[in-house]
Amino acid sequence: MISDNPIADFRSECGALLKRAIEKVCPGETPERVIFERPPVWEYGQLASSICFELARKLGEKPINLAGRLVEAADKSVFPLVEDVVAAGGGYINFHINFANFSRLTLESVRQLDNDYGSVKVDKPLKIIVEHTSVNPLHPIHIGQARNPVLGDSLARMLKHRGHTVYCHYYVDDVGRQTAVVAYGYDKLGRPAPAEKPDHFIGKIYTITSCLVEIKRLKRELERTKTTSDDEQTARLNRELDEWVGIAFELRSKYPELFEKLLQGIEKDTDPEKSINQLNRAYENGEKDAKQLIREVSRLCLGGFMETLKRAGVFHDSWDWESDLVWSGMVSAILEELKQTPFTQRLGGVLEFDAEKAVNMLGIREKLGLKKDYAVPSLTLVRADGTTLYTTRDIAYTLWKFKKADKCVNVIGMEQSLAQLQLKIALYALGFHRQADNLVHFAYNLVTLPGYKMSSRRGRYISFDEVMDEAVKRAYEEVSKRSPQMPEEDKIRVAEIVGIGAVRYALVEVDPAKPVEFNWDRVINFEKNSGPYIQYTHARACSILRKAGKKPEKPAYELLKERLEREIVLALADLPQVCIEAAELLKPSLIAEYANNLADKFNTFYNAYPVIKAQPPELSDARLALVDAVRIVLRNALDLLGIVAPEKM
């Protein structure tokens, strides 16, 4: 007999047993649902119920007495997974597992289900779009943003594993001033083919161009303030100018050739600011030249992203261009619909969406969890020059996504919380309640650099590529040191797996709500509580199985009597439950924590007991089955995090 969720089987036996006992002892008090928890120490069993605390109050009895009577009345003979039921503490009922049966059930289930173990499908699968990464095509993906693809990809894997149909979408934000800036610079250079990884090349152009344009703008403004003689204003502008001149100096020494070329190109333009705005408008209008130029730059950059993401094991099913939404008329159609609602108004030439009014009139304040007297800021939908804003376009994009999916998870930085809220309110305002209800903003906090904030506009960032390079380099040194006999090409392959594993684990292990201060030792950790530690444990298990040179022939599961062995069996049985929780709560960190705990237990076991040489052979076989199950579970858990489990390292 096998089970896709052994611990749930045990729990339902406990539930049935408890219900029957309650019926006998206090008829009419049978609860609909009994909640079980894991007792704090091993001696208290594997599952416990605190139901007597509530029940006893109703009956005017001491909880522990009631627990005693229930245990007395319990008949465990018909429940093969229940070894013992005990009243304990102030009124707990503790359930002990029958390990002879439970170990067999668990180990055989894991080994037979193999890749599928851990996956419990939902009854009603949904079509879910996970939008993630969506880094603007202006510069390489930096480590602050890298949290996004890693989280998004793991979420997608977890949801698929739950039986949903998942599509990963990348929203290419090619509409907006910033893209025009980089395209403008690229054009001034004569649209060269990059001699390096394209996103890095584009990143340099972006930084230098915005810097030069900014300086030029500030100088012009200073000229203007001279006539007005506003001292405070002049001082402020001078400070800003000083900062940018400093950045320019930095950039010039880092990239002298590129800097000079761009400087020459931009010098000739009397008003770069104006040219950029023109380009932006032309692109939004779908004019041929602008389209050609901006698409070319964006595609170059995305090519670099694809390389980076592929290396990290992150995949997308669809690349959605924001500009397509504008050109196809979808955005203006939505705007027309919004204008029909009572929530938009013209204010000094711009179109505003009154989110506060919408919240009040639609009565959705409580549903959105907003405080009574919090006034939701209004949202500008259309600029005075007729161009749209990011969130406006996002409304159209979201509705487009909902044509294909029942639910949308947006992996987007916490700093966009307000915009995401306004977006959701706009959906309600348009009458798309089902869509709004199923729109999830999965927010994550920033990764900061010690000392300063990452700023792509100022060229201050550590790229995801650099981090992976460094991690793989260090992993290679480590592999060479520990497995000098390994063939060179294996070393290279393994170093790649281990280095990337370290980075992915580090980014997914911490609660995404918390800000993370970047440091190399955190991201490239090969010791306990790291991706490589779990990978190592997996390789160790593989090694034992290799050395054993045989399958477990006649395992006697009842011989697994050591507490550690039983703790491992229990941990193995937990995987399906952990996967369910992690997917429902959108918490990849639960998987990471789980795998790390299992690895800890396994290493302790490994150190304490022989497997191959254990006597009698039936025990050795049972332990081999245990090792095999650990191998499978670690591999499956790592897979949900997008981390490869090597057999040797």
Place this chain on the structure above:
RNA sequence: GGGCCCGUGGCCAAGUAUGGAUCAAGGCGCCGGCCUCCGGAGCCGGAGAACGUGGGUUCAAAUCCCACCGGGCCCGCCA
């Protein structure tokens, strides 16, 4: 000023959704140990905590409620 998020040993951090039984996990760092035996990226032991502060709810609070303090983010005709 308003909103959201975070606050747990020297440092990093789990646990907070669904309040419970013990020494409040674990890691880094520090101190002391480990097999000529299945991989030492490991294992064992030790020291180290007012769970930001103050109230409240409860038989029971790191967990729920209120106030306050500290940090981050947001409140743009940027994205």
